[in-house]
Amino acid sequence: MSRRPSAFDALMSGARAAAAKRKSNPEASPSKKRKSAESKPPLVTNGEKAAVDSVKPELEMEISSTGNGTADAASSDAKQCDPVECVKSDAAEEPGAKKPRAMTAEERRAELKSKIGSLKKKPADFDPRSVACWEDGERVPFLFLFLCLAFDMISNESGRIVITDIVCNMLRTIIKTTPDDLVAAVYLSANRVAPAHEGVEMGIGDASIIKALAEACGGKEAHIKNQYKEKGDLGLVAKESRSSQSMMRKPAALTVAKVFDTFRIIAKESGKDSQEKKKKHIKSLLVAATDCEPQYLIRLLQAKLRIGYAEQTLLAALGQAALYTENHSKPPPHVSSPLEEVITGQIIFMIHLKKNKGYFEFATSITSNDLEEIQNFLEASVDGSCEGLIIKTLDTDATYEPSKRSNNWLKLKKDYMDRWDTIGAFHGRGKRTCVYGAFLACYDPDNEEFQSICKIGTGFSEVVLEERSASLRSKVITKPKSYYRCGETINPDIWFEPTEINDFSCFSVKAADLTISPAHQAAVGIVDPAKGISLRFPCLLCIRDDKNPEQATSSAQVGQCPNKMPSGMIKADDRKLCPPSRCRMKLSMESCAV
DNA sequence: AGTGTCTGCCC
DNA sequence: ATTCTGC
DNA sequence: GCAGAATGGGCAGACACT
Numbered sequence: 001m002s003r004r005p006s007a008f009d010a011l012m013s014g015a016r017a018a019a020a021k022r023k024s025n026p027e028a029s030p031s032k033k034r035k036s037a038e039s040k041p042p043l044v045t046n047g048e049k050a051a052v053d054s055v056k057p058e059l060e061m062e063i064s065s066t067g068n069g070t071a072d073a074a075s076s077d078a079k080q081c082d083p084v085e086c087v088k089s090d091a092a093e094e095p096g097a098k099k100p101r102a103m104t105a106e107e108r109r110a111e112l113k114s115k116i117g118s119l120k121k122k123p124a125d126f127d128p129r130s131v132a133c134w135e136d137g138e139r140v141p142f143l144f145l146f147l148c149l150a151f152d153m154i155s156n157e158s159g160r161i162v163i164t165d166i167v168c169n170m171l172r173t174i175i176k177t178t179p180d181d182l183v184a185a186v187y188l189s190a191n192r193v194a195p196a197h198e199g200v201e202m203g204i205g206d207a208s209i210i211k212a213l214a215e216a217c218g219g220k221e222a223h224i225k226n227q228y229k230e231k232g233d234l235g236l237v238a239k240e241s242r243s244s245q246s247m248m249r250k251p252a253a254l255t256v257a258k259v260f261d262t263f264r265i266i267a268k269e270s271g272k273d274s275q276e277k278k279k280k281h282i283k284s285l286l287v288a289a290t291d292c293e294p295q296y297l298i299r300l301l302q303a304k305l306r307i308g309y310a311e312q313t314l315l316a317a318l319g320q321a322a323l324y325t326e327n328h329s330k331p332p333p334h335v336s337s338p339l340e341e342v343i344t345g346q347i348i349f350m351i352h353l354k355k356n357k358g359y360f361e362f363a364t365s366i367t368s369n370d371l372e373e374i375q376n377f378l379e380a381s382v383d384g385s386c387e388g389l390i391i392k393t394l395d396t397d398a399t400y401e402p403s404k405r406s407n408n409w410l411k412l413k414k415d416y417m418d419r420w421d422t423i424g425a426f427h428g429r430g431k432r433t434c435v436y437g438a439f440l441a442c443y444d445p446d447n448e449e450f451q452s453i454c455k456i457g458t459g460f461s462e463v464v465l466e467e468r469s470a471s472l473r474s475k476v477i478t479k480p481k482s483y484y485r486c487g488e489t490i491n492p493d494i495w496f497e498p499t500e501i502n503d504f505s506c507f508s509v510k511a512a513d514l515t516i517s518p519a520h521q522a523a524v525g526i527v528d529p530a531k532g533i534s535l536r537f538p539c540l541l542c543i544r545d546d547k548n549p550e551q552a553t554s555s556a557q558v559g560q561c562p563n564k565m566p567s568g569m570i571k572a573d574d575r576k577l578c579p580p581s582r583c584r585m586k587l588s589m590e591s592c593a594v
Numbered sequence: 595a596g597t598g599t600c601t602g603c604c605c
Numbered sequence: 606a607t608t609c610t611g612c
Numbered sequence: 613g614c615a616g617a618a619t620g621g622g623c624a625g626a627c628a629c630t
Contacts, residue, residue, distance in 0.1 A: 158611060160615075203626085205601050275600090275627065304617085308611095312615055387605090431610095432618060457619030458608045465618095512605090512606080515621065537605080538620055539607055 008311050009195040105253050108133055109143060109291060116147050119169040120162065123324055126169045128176035140174055140181040142254035142289075146296040149189055155307040160316075163309050167317035168324070174256075175325055184260035190314050191305050193260075193267045202267045204278060204301050209234055212282040213298070217241040229493055232433025234302060235295035238286065242294075251288035259285060259297065306430050367394065378412055387513070388413030416511045416535070419544060421499040423450050423484050424492030425472065426457075428465075435469040440492045441507060441538070442484070443522050450498060451532060452486035453522035456509060459540030468543060471505075472496055487519035487532070505545045511535035 103111070115131040134141060147153065148170040154163050167189065174185050187193065194200035210228070214221040219241060227237040262281050269277045285297055299305050366377050378389055389412040392398055398408030420441035428437025438457030442450040460468070475497040480486070484495070499506065516527055517534035524532040 160612065199602095201602065203601065207600055270626080272627080306617060308616065310616060426619095428618080430618065438619060455620060458606095460619090461609065510607095511620095513621095517621070518623090519621080534621060536621060537606055 128172040139255035171321040235298040239295040451521040508541040
């Protein structure tokens with residue numbers, strides 16, 4: 001259902017008063033020039049403040065406007081006259097228009113690109129008008145947003161401060177010129193379509209995107225998939241496979257508002273043929289996209305912007321932008337605080353329990369600071385099929401704080417350790433392009449079959465991943481061996497020679513648990529006639545490259561019983577609970593986020 | 595109506 | 606979920 | 613220590629396909 005409210009949501013839900021104000025004035029057409037239309041006090045800062053404050057209310061308005069418009073997506077598309085066109089005609093009608101000739105799209109882009117660098121200035125030195133190549137009130141070009149966020153800007157920066165400054169300046173630019181677009185810009189750059197607690201999702205995944213992409217560029221799905229594997233970035237694939245259909249008439253340039261609206265429409269589509277409709281919307285965006293736009297459109301759809309910038313940075317930038325554009329004399333009324341939301345959540349929870357005739361009960365607990373005692377209690381809990389313990393300090397005032405990790409509440413869990421061979425791998429994506437992103441581990445029951453047990457994609461340092469990828473690349477075979485047994489839903493990109501032929505090297509893997517798996521085949525037939533066993537939270541510990549290894553875990557061992565696995569080793573964590581020599585299992589402590 | 599695929603969400 | 610990396 | 617970006621198993625619900 002609804003997720004935990006984030007700081008982002010809290011911020012975005014500011015100033016309902018402004019909402020009321022705006023709702024009473026719904027005529028304010030976004031495509032009209034703001035200066036004259038709103039005729040707010042001459043003091044710009046006030047206008048900007050309103051813009052910042054009204055982020056949420058505006059969103060609500062937009063939602064309702066698109067929602068009430070028409071059920072049919074196409075017509076609602078059409079109804080929203082293209083913002084750029086509107087503005088252009090506006091300008092043409094206006095006798096005193098500053099810019100006599102509308103620039104061509106290319107000219108605009110060139111201008112934008114040449115100016116965009118100054119976003120890097122310290123906010124104090126930044127003139128929020130200096131980079132805008134659109135007029136006040138004109139819809140902000142989508143390209144602007146993603147030139148800022150990606151092109152030579154953020155993606156080439158690694159310092160948080162600089163990135164925050166850039167985003168801050170970007171937001172200020174929008175606030176200054178087209179405050180109506182702020183909501184869309186903020187949501188887009190947060191890669192969201194609605195506040196988290198509303199649970200609105202686009203319902204678009206890689207598979208749908210690949211289909212849309214294939215149709216958009218007239219290629220085959222398989223081809224797109226291969227490109228994806230090769231390039232590790234669907235966005236790049238989109239960018240490079242430009243539409244093959246010649247476009248006689250270039251659609252109007254994408255705007256921030258247009259993209260955001262379309263995303264909302266996509267999110268709202270449901271029921272029969274909804275997938276088809278979503279695909280259509282995506283294609284329509286792609287057709288209109290130029291430059292690096294396809295790349296970021298696709299990345300947005302995937303919710304993988306991966307430019308080293310995400311919610312927290314946006315938050316900081318938003319706050320900073322607000323500081324630069326207003327005087328924060330009075331906090332907006334009725335800002336719902338995170339605390340409020342939490343309380344609300346609890347009430348809902350209790351109602352829910354009542355409905356379902358649930359009840360509370362105290363967890364089994366001990367009070368102790370004796371390590372051995374805790375250790376025994378942990379083992380008892382594990383024997384009782386619990387995941388582990390929650391440890392809570394009694395010294396400090398350890399209240400539960402949602403979404404926060406602290407050392408006052410800790411999860412205490414056990415780990416399993418074992419060694420597995422590798423029979424396959426998957427191409428890495430993003431920063432793992434060109435290396436394998438995950439490996440298919442298996443175990444070998446008495447040398448007759450290699451049965452898949454899990455994929456492993458975490459625990460690799462970059463160096464290890466590089467090395468492993470390099471050394472395994474020479475072991476690639478075209479088809480899985482007949483004695484590789486692996487669930488049908490698991491399709492590695494690459495298969496490897498069996499490890500007998502390799503120089504023996506297997507993975508030391510740790511896991512939180514063993515589970516009966518519908519997908520993996522380890523020890524199939526032992527625990528279940530059709531199901532195998534898999535690992536929960538598998539994670540690479542190290543790679544054993546010795547020539548004379550002990551054998552990897554055998555079928556008998558795994559098959560015995562989940563939760564009863566012989567544990568390999570004993571390695572204490574940074575925060576030791578007990579001396580390693582006494583541990584039979586690794587104690588993994590983490591702060592508790594519940 | 596039954597099965598398969600995809601997505602989101604949980605951990 | 607777990608983990609690694611750069612700041 | 614934080615933020616971000618890689619990656620895991622498994623399940624339920626929604627659609628699409630047959």
